Amino acid sequence: MSYVNPPDFVKKMIDSGEAKAFMSTRDTLIRAYMAGAILALSAAFAVTVTVQTGEALLGAVLFPIGFCLLYLMGFDLLTGVFTLTPLALIDRRPGVTKRSVLRNWGLVFVGNLAGAITVAVLMAVIFTVGFSMDPNEIGQRIGTIGEGRTVGYAEHGAAGMLTLFVRAVLCNWMVSTGVVAAMMSTSVSGKVIAMWMPILLFFYMGFEHSIVNMYLFPSGLMLGGDFSITDYLVWNEIPTVLGNLVGGLTFVGLTLYATHGRSADPDPRLIGTRVKVDA
Template identity: 60%
Template structure:
């Protein structure tokens, strides 16, 4: 597997964050667009697998294929930049500013959204023969999920909103561990294994991922879900984005940075810089 030590991949985390914050806006948008499209195509794949087998856990086991592909291709999700880009500010990297970080986050969000909506359009056409017939079992399952993950939380009021927020924290704790997983091995096989495990965990426990939901709810509405855009944004997307930020930044990015990068022994730190 060619495993890298925590001190080694902690430095890679900061270096990667620096490369993302300094990336040209065009490249940020293209990479985010492709990431949103690929990840959400994997959602359709996972839902189809779960419906066909009658076993939701099967969907969780196959969903990571999208995350693995987009990371191997060097594309970016909002959940990943939430964890990595702030580390450049912590480390006071030259040219890395709060304004630059927020700009990166905004561009990645826009790119992910349009990528997800592209997949929504294409899969909607595919599942309905160009909107000429009712959706099949997979489309109906997405419609039910969209209602359950908005109206199902809304009936609990503030407690429901808090629950979605916490589900967002738990999600990006694992998803950002998957992002780091791509850095802890120098072989493709090692990277795939290290990414697959935490992503399967988050999907299997039905935590809330902001980019996944950029597909789930628009697709759900097209498939017949009785919800509005306002329901989606207030009872899911907004608390999920905030929860994903907290989970990725605090439980993965900051935790690994503080304990492995900032406390690296001098000899290790010197060898990493050479």
């Protein structure tokens, strides 16, 4: 595993954010569509494993397969661009504007949603044998997930909304850490190992990921989940998107940029002195 030092991978983060801000509409939509579809398939796979084995941890261990694949193929998730594109703006890269950042976010959102819903429809066909029968055990579980993470939050009012938001913040703290961790290595194996750990953590802990939810909740509605589109948008998707933005940008993008991209000047009182640091 060829390790890349923090100042160097932070530069990669900024360069990546700049490239995404300037990417054509066609390429942005295609890459976002494929990212949403692959992550949705990975979520369906993880739920299938969990239901068939009864081991939620095993499903979480295997879920990062989709994330690693989409990253290695250069596809884009909204959670990732939330963290990367603003850095190009903060670093004052020529031509990067607030409008170009928002444009990128909007296109990636649309592409991710389209990809996730495509897979939701295809998997619903499988779970119901072409909508000719009630959902199988896996389909029923997906419907239950949708209920618990919409009306389940709503039952607790403001406390439920706060919990949802915090779970979304923690989610993209981990997911964006996975995105950045892949930049710490120049080998495929190193990238995969570094990505795998934080993605496993977020999925097993039940944190809220806006793109995974773009699959789970529309799928749940098609499979008989007892909640509405309004429940999904108000009591999950919108707060989750906002929480993902805060988590990724605040705890990953800005912190790394502040200390490695534009670090503070050394303390003049320490210049010329030797500080012993224990290993």
